[in-house]
Structures are given as C-alpha cells and as structure tokens.
Amino acid sequence: MTEWPVEFRFGGLGGQGVVTLGAVLADAGARAGLEAAASQSYGSSARGGATRADVILSDDAIDFPHVHRPRFLAILAQEAFESYAAETDPEGLICYDGFFVKPDDRARAQLRSVPATEIAVREIGNKVAANFIMLGAMLGAIDLIDPERMQEAIRHLVRERFLQANLKAFGLGLDLGRALPFAKEGS
Amino acid sequence: MSTKSERLILMGNQAAAEGALKAGCSFYAGYPITPSSEIMEMLARRLPKQGGVFIQMEDELASLAAVIGAAWTGAKAMTATSGPGLSLMMEGLGYAAITETPCVIIDIQRAGPATGQATRVGSGDLLQARYGSHGDYCPIALSPWSVQEMYDLTIRAFNLSERFRVPAFVLAEEAVGHLRETVRLHDEIALVERNREVGPPPFGHDQQDGVPPMPAFGDGANLMVTGSTHDEWGYRKVESPEQHARLVERINRKVLDHEAEIAEVDAHFLDDAQVAVVTYGFCGRSALAAVKALRAQNLRVGMLRLKTIWPFPDQAVRALGKSVRHILVPEMNLGQLVGQVRERVRCEVTQLNQVNGEVIVPADIEARLREIIS
Amino acid sequence: MTRSMEHWLRVPHTAFCPGCGHGILLGALVRAVDELAIERKNLLFVSGIGCAAWIPSPNIEVDTLHTVHGRAVAYATGAKLANPKLTVIVVSGDGDLSSIGGNHLIHGARRNIDMTVICANNQIYGMTGGQTASTTPVGACTATDPEGSQYRPFDLCALVNAAGAAYAARWPVSAPRRLIASLKTAIQTEGFSFVEAISPCPTQFGRRNRLDDVTALYDQMQSLCITRQEAETLSKQQRLERFVIGEFNDD
Ligand SMILES: Cc1ncc(C[n+]2csc(CCOP(=O)(O)OP(=O)(O)O)c2C)c(N)n1
Numbered sequence: 001m002t003e004w005p006v007e008f009r010f011g012g013l014g015g016q017g018v019v020t021l022g023a024v025l026a027d028a029g030a031r032a033g034l035e036a037a038a039s040q041s042y043g044s045s046a047r048g049g050a051t052r053a054d055v056i057l058s059d060d061a062i063d064f065p066h067v068h069r070p071r072f073l074a075i076l077a078q079e080a081f082e083s084y085a086a087e088t089d090p091e092g093l094i095c096y097d098g099f100f101v102k103p104d105d106r107a108r109a110q111l112r113s114v115p116a117t118e119i120a121v122r123e124i125g126n127k128v129a130a131n132f133i134m135l136g137a138m139l140g141a142i143d144l145i146d147p148e149r150m151q152e153a154i155r156h157l158v159r160e161r162f163l164q165a166n167l168k169a170f171g172l173g174l175d176l177g178r179a180l181p182f183a184k185e186g187s
Numbered sequence: 188m189s190t191k192s193e194r195l196i197l198m199g200n201q202a203a204a205e206g207a208l209k210a211g212c213s214f215y216a217g218y219p220i221t222p223s224s225e226i227m228e229m230l231a232r233r234l235p236k237q238g239g240v241f242i243q244m245e246d247e248l249a250s251l252a253a254v255i256g257a258a259w260t261g262a263k264a265m266t267a268t269s270g271p272g273l274s275l276m277m278e279g280l281g282y283a284a285i286t287e288t289p290c291v292i293i294d295i296q297r298a299g300p301a302t303g304q305a306t307r308v309g310s311g312d313l314l315q316a317r318y319g320s321h322g323d324y325c326p327i328a329l330s331p332w333s334v335q336e337m338y339d340l341t342i343r344a345f346n347l348s349e350r351f352r353v354p355a356f357v358l359a360e361e362a363v364g365h366l367r368e369t370v371r372l373h374d375e376i377a378l379v380e381r382n383r384e385v386g387p388p389p390f391g392h393d394q395q396d397g398v399p400p401m402p403a404f405g406d407g408a409n410l411m412v413t414g415s416t417h418d419e420w421g422y423r424k425v426e427s428p429e430q431h432a433r434l435v436e437r438i439n440r441k442v443l444d445h446e447a448e449i450a451e452v453d454a455h456f457l458d459d460a461q462v463a464v465v466t467y468g469f470c471g472r473s474a475l476a477a478v479k480a481l482r483a484q485n486l487r488v489g490m491l492r493l494k495t496i497w498p499f500p501d502q503a504v505r506a507l508g509k510s511v512r513h514i515l516v517p518e519m520n521l522g523q524l525v526g527q528v529r530e531r532v533r534c535e536v537t538q539l540n541q542v543n544g545e546v547i548v549p550a551d552i553e554a555r556l557r558e559i560i561s
Numbered sequence: 562m563t564r565s566m567e568h569w570l571r572v573p574h575t576a577f578c579p580g581c582g583h584g585i586l587l588g589a590l591v592r593a594v595d596e597l598a599i600e601r602k603n604l605l606f607v608s609g610i611g612c613a614a615w616i617p618s619p620n621i622e623v624d625t626l627h628t629v630h631g632r633a634v635a636y637a638t639g640a641k642l643a644n645p646k647l648t649v650i651v652v653s654g655d656g657d658l659s660s661i662g663g664n665h666l667i668h669g670a671r672r673n674i675d676m677t678v679i680c681a682n683n684q685i686y687g688m689t690g691g692q693t694a695s696t697t698p699v700g701a702c703t704a705t706d707p708e709g710s711q712y713r714p715f716d717l718c719a720l721v722n723a724a725g726a727a728y729a730a731r732w733p734v735s736a737p738r739r740l741i742a743s744l745k746t747a748i749q750t751e752g753f754s755f756v757e758a759i760s761p762c763p764t765q766f767g768r769r770n771r772l773d774d775v776t777a778l779y780d781q782m783q784s785l786c787i788t789r790q791e792a793e794t795l796s797k798q799q800r801l802e803r804f805v806i807g808e809f810n811d812d
C-alpha cells in the first residue's frame with residue numbers, strides 16, 4: 001500500500017524538458033484518480049539556468065502544493081544534484097543521468113544511474129529525449145502509476161511532432177526501470 | 188447553481204483562460220509579460236475559434252484601452268498582465284472606474300518593484316489595484332488560492348464586473364498562476380448579463396443599487412462616454428462641485444455598499460480558535476497546512492481566508508477580531524493588507540512578511556503561531 | 562441651397578474660441594458624414610483629450626467615446642474589432658495623436674484596421690495653454706519654448722504612410738470643400754485612413770507668434786500651403802516649413 005502523498009522532483013537545466021515531465025506526471029496522476037499538484041522554478045531565459053519541476057500526488061486534497069522533501073528525484077544536471085540530493089528523503093530514490101552527473105555522498109537516498117542521454121542519442125537520435133527516458137526509468141522502478149495513464153498523459157501534453165519519439169523514449173526508460181525495481185530498504 | 192463535470196489538470200493561468208471563456212468573454216487585448224503570458228497564449232488560440240476577438244496591442248496602456256473600447260460595444264472583455272504592465276494600466280483603470288465600464292484584469296503578481304524578479308513570486312500589487320490610479324474609486328479584486336479558484340474566481344470576476352459595472356481584478360500570484368492542479372470545469376453556471384436598456388440615463392443616480400443600465404455602441408442610444416466628470420447623460424460637468432461629488436460618491440458606494448454581496452471569505456477551524464491567521468491567495472495554502480499541523484497537537488488555531496480583497500471583507504474581519512485574541516497576517520510583501528486588518532480589530536495583530544521572491548512555507552507560519560500561542 | 566446640419570448636433574454652440582479652426586472642421590465632418598448617409602446608429606466617434614477631442618464630444622449626436630490623453634486610437638481599435646459593423650472615426654489633436662499617442666497612431670496604421678483618424682493640427686497644445694507639440698514648427702514661440710521651438714516637427718501624413726496607412730490627406734480648414742471630399746474618401750476607404758486638418762489656434766499659437774489678428778493667422782496658414790508638385794522643388798528642410806497639401810495615397 002502506498003503512503004500518500006508522494007513528492008517527486010525533476011531537476012535539470014532550461015531546455016532539458018524538465019517542466020514537461022512534471023506536467024506529464026501530474027496529468028497521469030489525475031488520470032489515475034489521484035489529486036495532483038505540480039509546480040516549477042525556472043529562470044528568465046528559456047535555455048540554460050537551473051530548472052526544477054515538482055509534483056505531489058495524493059489520495060486526498062493537497063493543502064500545501066509545493067514539494068518540501070522529495071521521495072523521488074530524477075536529475076539531468078550536476079547542479080541539480082548538488083541542490084537537491086541532500087533534501088531527498090533517505091528512504092527514497094535518486095535517478096540520475098550518469099552522462100552529466102557525478103554523484104557524491106551528500107545523497108542519502110538510494111542512487112541509480114540511468115544512461116538516459118546515451119540511449120536517447122543511440123536509440124532516438126536526439127539527446128533531448130533523455131528526459132522521457134529518465135521519467136520512464138523512475139516510474140518503472142517505483143511502479144506507482146499505471147504506465148498506460150502515463151502514455152495517455154504524454155499523448156495529451158506532447159506536441160504531435162515529438163510524440164512518437166517521446167513515447168518511445170518513455171517505453172525504453174520503463175524497461176530499464178522495471179529491470180531494477182526500487183525496494184524500500186528493509187522491506 | 189453549478190454542476191461540475193470534467194476533472195483535469197490545468198495550470199492556473201490556463202484555468203483562468205477557461206474560466207474567461209466559460210464566463211462569456213469575447214474580447215481579449217493584452218501585451219506579453221511573465222508570469223501571465225499563458226493566459227494570453229491560450230486565448231489567442233481559443234477565442235477566434237469561437238467567434239471572439241484576440242489582439243496583441245503595442246503596450247499595456249493600449250491593451251486596457253482596447254478592452255474598454257470593446258466593452259462599450261457590449262462585449263465581455265478582459266486583459267491579463269503582471270506588475271510592470273499593471274503600472275501602465277493605472278490610466279485605463281481610472282477611466283474604467285469613472286465611465287463605469289465592466290472589464291476584467293487578471294494580474295499574475297511577480298516580485299516587484301519595477302522589473303524586479305520576473306519569474307519569482309510576490310503579492311505586491313494589492314494596494315496598487317485599489318489605490319494606484321488617481322482619485323477615489325473602488326474596483327473589485329478576488330484572490331484565488333488554487334487552480335480551481337483561478338477558474339471559479341475568473342468567472343465570478345466577470346459576473347461581478349457586469350453586475351456592478353466596475354473593473355474587476357483576479358489578483359493571483361505567480362505561484363498560483365503557474366501551479367498545475369486537478370480542477371473541475373463546470374457544465375452549467377449562472378452568468379450575469381448587463382442591462383442594455385436604452386432610455387434611462389446611462390450614468391444616472393436613481394437606481395437603488397447605484398448601477399445604471401449600460402447600452403452599447405450601436406444600440407441607438409447616442410451615448411456620450413467620457414472620463415471627465417459628467418452628468419447622468421454623459422455631458423461633461425467639469426466645474427460643478429455637486430456633480431463631481433455625486434458621481435465619485437456613487438461609483439464608490441455602489442461597490443462598498445454591496446460588500447455583503449461581493450466579499451467572500453473561507454473559514455477554517457475558527458469555531459473555538461484563540462489565534463487566527465488572516466490570509467489570502469497562495470499564502471492560504473501554507474497557512475492551512477500550518478493550522479492543521481497545530482490542530483493535530485490540539486492547539487486552538489484557525490484561519491480566515493479572504494477570497495475577496497476589494498472591497499475588503501469588513502464584516503468578517505471585524506467579527507473575527509472579537510472572537511480571537513491574536514491575529515497573524517502572513518504576506519508576500521512588506522505588509523499591504525495587515526493595515527486593513529489592524530484598522531478593524533482591537534485584538535493583537537502580528538505580521539509575517541517575506542519579499543525574497545519565494546513563497547512563505549507552512550513551517551514559517553507554524554513557528555510564528557507557536558510563538559504567539561506560548 | 563445648403564442643407565441644415567442641425568440634426569447632427571447635440572448642443573447649440575461649441576466651446577471653441579473665436580477664430581479656432583476646430584469649429585470649421587466640425588462643420589466639414591458632419592457634412593461629410595451627412596453626404597455619405599451612414600446610419601447614425603452605426604457611427605462611433607472616438608477622441609482623446611484636448612480642444613480637438615471636443616469636436617465630436619459632446620457636439621455630434623451619435624455614440625461618442627471621449628477617452629484619455631493619447632489613447633483614442635487604441636480605444637477605437639477595441640471598439641472596431643469587437644463590433645466591425647461600426648464606422649469608427651477618431652478625431653483628436655496633434656498633441657494627442659502624435660506626441661503622447663504617437664505609438665498608438667503608428668501601430669493603428671501598421672495594423673491597417675478599418676478606421677478613420679482625423680487630426681486637428683493647430684501645431685500646439687491648445688487646451689493646456691500653448692506648449693510645444695511634436696508638430697510645432699522650428700522657430701515658433703510657445704509657452705515652453707519662449708525663444709522658439711528648436712526641434713523638427715513631424716510630417717504626420719508621411720509618418721502614417723510609412724507605417725502602412727491606406728490613405729492620408731492634408732488640407733487647411735480654409736479649404737472646406739477639399740477637406741470634405743477627403744473626409745468622405747477617408748471614411749469610405751477600407752483600412753486605416755488619416756486626414757490632417759490644419760486648424761489655426763488664434764488664442765495660443767497666434768498670440769505668441771505675432772499673428773493676433775485672426776485674418777492674418779489664416780492668411781499666413783494659406784500662404785504656407787503648397788501642392789505636392791511645388792514641394793518637389795524644395796529641400797526636405799524647406800518642406801518642413803510649409804504645409805504640403807493634397808492626398809498622399811501613393812500606391
Ligand atoms: C496624461 C495626461 N497628460 C497631460 C494632460 C494635459 N493635457 C490636456 S490636453 C493636452 C494637450 C492637447 O493638445 P492637442 O492634442 O494638440 O489638442 P488641442 O488642445 O491643441 O486641440 C494636454 C497636455 C492630460 N490630460 N493627460
């Protein structure tokens with residue numbers, strides 16, 4: 001049984017599609033019948049600069065909609081690791097793209113390297129698809145939301161032009177994550 | 188009243204645009220500005236498809252001007268902006284007030300003054316909306332705390348604006364405008380349509396509620412609309428003390444006298460509370476979490492959330508002042524509404540202010556409440 | 562026989578000073594509208610602030626929107642887009658339309674929205690006591706340039722044409738027939754059309770520039786009027802000292 005609410009955070013740089021991940025996860029959560037709140041923090045420039053997207057999913061009304069202590073963190077940039085790793089729930093999971101991130105011991109949660117950028121370049125031919133591989137990997141590992149709801153959300157929110165590539169990226173990530181399921185320590 | 192149907196995830200700004208469309212908005216004029224632009228971009232796509240008009244103007248002076256021009260043709264018209272644009276709109280705001288033009292202004296507040304921090308949050312525009320244009324006027328301003336209320340209160344802003352022939356604000360903060368949450372959109376809602384009767388004076392003082400009928404251009408009323416002091420037919424009366432006093436008093440009274448109809452508050456755990464938070468907008472979310480945390484420890488705290496900022500919910504705040512011994516007012520500014528509270532209560536009032544471009548978190552409110560209680 | 566225009570007028574007399582050109586422009590305007598037989602119900606006059614902004618409001622008995630200083634074109638844009646059936650005519654001063662409202666004027670022309678903008682150009686801020694406008698000629702004395710204005714005035718017709726106006730014309734109010742003809746053309750032209758009426762201000766301009774006598778002021782205005790052909794023989798600088806009159810819809 002899941003203990004709601006669950007807090008998620010996606011961290012990266014502007015242009016990596018981090019905010020889209022938050023929107024997709026919140027949308028999927030709502031499709032699964034949950035309450036959802038997603039927020040983001042970003043700079044003025046559209047490219048570069050630290051960006052993060054936060055999501056809370058809950059089976060009850062969400063009073064304060066901002067994430068305080070993410071259980072699940074997915075990161076695509078070293079800066080994001082440095083900013084958020086220590087705040088993450090020690091009982092949670094941090095997925096990071098080994099291409100950009102060198103983790104250190106400030107993270108107390110479980111760590112999992114996901115070769116998202118590498119696979120995106122090899123399998124999709126575009127490194128920007130790394131974001132959806134990362135999302136798939138995290139959700140595959142934690143198995144909280146029905147992947148079909150995720151795919152519906154992706155279809156709803158992603159522009160036609162990028163849809164197939166992103167669905168494929170999500171699917172590749174999902175397989176990666178499922179192969180290495182996340183289990184709470186001691187459970 | 189209303190039935191709710193579709194449940195979906197929207198960003199606050201999108202929900203406001205949905206609310207505007209639901210309320211019957213058929214005209215949008217605006218100028219891009221973070222963090223409000225999603226409203227404009229969504230209406231740019233949606234309005235023309237349903238026979239409405241969208242136009243991007245050359246600045247915010249022109250935006251509100253075009254909105255007012257459109258409103259006089261009978262359209263429900265709106266604009267959206269943020270602080271720097273609101274500053275430019277002060278001219279049109281006063282004009283809308285004195286000409287009694289219904290229109291809706293959605294202000295997604297960011298950290299000011301001036302350009303400040305474009306992507307960061309603040310609640311610094313409350314007093315500007317109320318007092319920023321010269322002379323005496325009283326707009327209506329609503330304060331949503333959720334994406335659901337971005338939708339609901341935008342609809343309400345249109346309704347109140349039509350009902351009272353006044354500019355109505357949705358004064359939201361970036362944190363609500365950019366929040367994505369589950370909302371339910373309504374199937375059927377009650378809409379207010381303005382009285383377009385041709386014949387009675389369009390600026391007359393005889394109506395019980397102070398709101399004269401408002402025919403549109405093209406209705407054959409030979410309207411004389413002017414921002415100068417005018418009589419009930421619109422003839423300029425720029426030297427008469429009586430005409431000026433009568434007009435200015437009426438356009439203020441018609442809002443202030445209807446506080447009971449306009450002002451809405453939302454009470455939580457107030458029945459036996461000894462200490463209360465008076466809050467509005469996004470801060471209400473932090474306050475609720477803090478109050479619940481303290482209630483879980485059997486501490487008698489509660490909160491009163493102001494869904495309407497202007498006219499200020501006088502009755503509710505006065506009553507609260509009599510039932511609690513201490514009030515805390517957290518604000519993402521240096522204290523814009525706390526003065527309104529202090530004016531109305533005799534109990535102790537403490538303020539909690541933060542202007543760092545970030546929201547006040549529940550822990551900060553909780554800590555301050557603990558200090559007050561002990 | 563001349564037709565009475567009283568049915569267009571709301572008040573028995575205007576507030577303009579003796580000799581002011583704005584009243585003549587008012588007369589020309591109602592005649593143009595009358596001759597075009599536009600349904601009164603669908604006519605909307607929009608003005609800004611200034612003496613010129615009083616030409617339609619309250620004088621003309623139609624829907625009038627007397628707005629704030631400089632924004633008449635923006636208000637008119639909203640009204641026209643929201644109700645395209647309206648014939649929208651903006652009447653305002655040179656200061657209103659081209660100083661404080663210059664940005665709205667050029668954007669109106671750029672968008673080419675179907676409206677007519679009539680500028681009563683008295684080369685000065687009449688209402689506020691004769692200060693310099695963006696149309697004041699070099700050397701003319703004003704309340705804020707007692708030694709004579711030093712900056713070049715706008716050529717308003719050239720300005721709106723460069724911004725995309727569909728039609729532009731300039732006439733002195735002392736040529737009422739040509740003025741009326743151009744007003745009619747402007748109103749009938751689809752898109753943004755502009756008519757500049759040179760409208761002398763005896764009280765604020767004449768008095769400060771040794772043209773106290775109204776006839777002298779009008780004579781002076783007329784002596785400065787030249788045709789486009791005549792203008793071609795002059796330098797740009799010389800042209801700015803004259804009123805090049807005529808229609809300027811080149812394409
Ligand atoms: C924002 C603002 N600034 C200044 C004024 C003062 N003002 C009123 S009329 C006017 C000038 C009008 O000049 P113009 O448009 O040329 O009209 P005229 O009176 O010459 O016909 C000014 C500066 C004002 N009403 N509003």
Ligand SMILES: [Mg+2]
Nearest residue numbers: 654655685687
């Ligand atoms: Mg002038």
